[in-house]
Amino acid sequence: MLVFDQVSKYYGVQAALKNVSVEVMPKDFVVLIGHTGAGKSTFLKLIIRDELPSKGRVFIDGIDTISLSEKDIPSFRRKIGVVFQDFKLLLKKTVFENVAFALEVCGVKGRVIKKKVDEILEKVALEHKKNSCVFDLSGGEKQRVAIARALVHDPILLLADEPTGNIDPKSSEEIINLLLKINNSGTTIILATHNKDVVKQVSGRVIALKNGEIVADKKNCSEYITI
C-alpha cells in the first residue's frame, strides 16, 4: 500500500526526515506520533505528493510519486483522502455543498454527486445536518464533514493530521470510532497525533518520529510511546 524507501527530506540544510523506511499494508491503521517538528507533516505531504523526497522513494499503491507527471497528480490525489486539525472547510457553504465540492471540482455528474454525497453523509451520521451551514456546526460535526469530504472519492488511503486537535474529548472519541469503522470497511488509515488517548483507543500500529527519524515502530500498541 505505502512504502517509504530510505526517504530523506531537506529544507535547505534542515532535515525534516532522515533516511525513513517504512511499509504500510492495506487495511492497516497506523498512528504516527511525535512532537511538533518531528516530521509528521512532512511525512504526510510526501504521501500526497505535495512535496518530493530529497532522497529515496515513496510508493503509494505501487506508484512511485517521483515518476508522477503534473498531469497525473490530480487523479493520484483522488486515491488519498486527507483530514486536518483545522478542518479546511468552506464555512459559508452547507454540509452538502462542502462534500459535493470535492466531486464538483473533479467533473463528476450532478446526479452522481447527489447520490454519492447522501451516501457518505449517512456513513458519517450527518444526513440530518445536510442543509446546515458548516459555520453553525460543532467541532466534532465539522470534523465529520471533513471526513465525509475525504471519503467521496472512495480513497484507498485516508490521512488524518491531528483530527482531534480542535475538538472536545467526547467528540474526539466519536471521531476515532468513525475512523476505526472506516478502517474496518477496508480503507488504510494513517493518523498523526500527539494525543495519548487516541493511541490507546486505536490500539494499532504506532510509528514514533523524532527529529525526522523513526525511533519506534510497534504493532498492537495501546500505550503512548514516550519519546
Add this chain to the structure above:
Amino acid sequence: MRNLKREIKFGIQGIVQNGWISLAVFLVLSVTISIWIVTFFSFKIGELTLKDIGKKYDTEITLVPGLSEEEILKVENLIKSIDEVESYEIIPREKAIEELKDILKIDDEELNAQIDKFNLSPSFKVRFKDPQDYKSFFKKIESSSLRGNFSSLEANKEKTTKNLSELEKWFRFLKISGLLLSGFFVILSFLIVLQAVKTSIESRKEEIEIMKLVGAEKNFIKNPFLIEVIISSIIASFFVDLLFFGVVYSFNSEISGFISRVLEFNAMNFYIQNITYMLLISFLGSLFVTFFSANLSIKKYLKI
C-alpha cells in the same frame, strides 16, 4: 462542457464573493472602454472634418499672362488628365477682375488705375480627391511639357503645402493624443485586473487548497479566475455599448447640431455605420486586456 459550466459557476461566485474588487474592475474597464470609444469617435469625426475641410480647399494654379485660348485648353486638358484632381474651375481674366472689384470694393475707374499692381492672368481652381494628393499633382505639373505656361507655381505650391500640412498636423495630433490616452487606460486597466485577480486568488486560498487536495485538475482551479474577469469585461462592454446607444439616441439632435457647425453630420447614422467597430473595440479590446493581465496574474500568484 460540464466542467466549463462549473468553471463559469465558480467564476460568477468569485465575482459575488469579491464584491468591491469586482465592482472596481467593472468600473475601470467601463471607463477604459468608454475612452476607447470616445477616442475612436473623435478620431473618426476629426478625420471626416479635416478631410471635408481639405476637400473644400481649392488650390490656385495661375497661368502666365497672354496665353492663347489654345494653350489654355492644353493646360485644361493636362489638369483634367491628372487622376488626383476631383474637380477644377477656370477663372478667366474677366472673372478675376470682377472678383478683385468685389474684394477691394472699388469702381471701374479706380480699378483701371490700380490694375497693373495685380497679376490678373487666367487661373485654375483645383480640388483634389484627397487633400494629400496635392504633392503628386504638383510633381506632375512640374514635369510636364507645359511647365512654362504656369506662373508662380512655387508660390502656389508653398501656399497649398502650408495650409494642408496645418490640417495634417492637427490630424496627427488628434491621432497621437487618442492613442496615448487609450494606451494609458489600457495599462491602467491591465494593472488593476492583475491586482484584482491577485486579490481574488488570496481571498480564495482555502478553496484552492481544498481543490488541490481533493484532486481537481489544474485548469479547473485556474479557469474560474480567468472567467471571473472575462465576465466582468463582457458586462462592462455591454454596459458601455448600451450607455453610448442611450446617449446617442437621447441626444441625437444636440450632438448632430453641435458637430454640424463644421461638418454635415447625423449622430445616429454615424453610430449605426460604425457600430461594428464600436462592438469590436469594446468586446475584443477589453477581452484582450483582461485575458492577458489575468493570465499573467494567475501565472505569478496561483501556485498549484
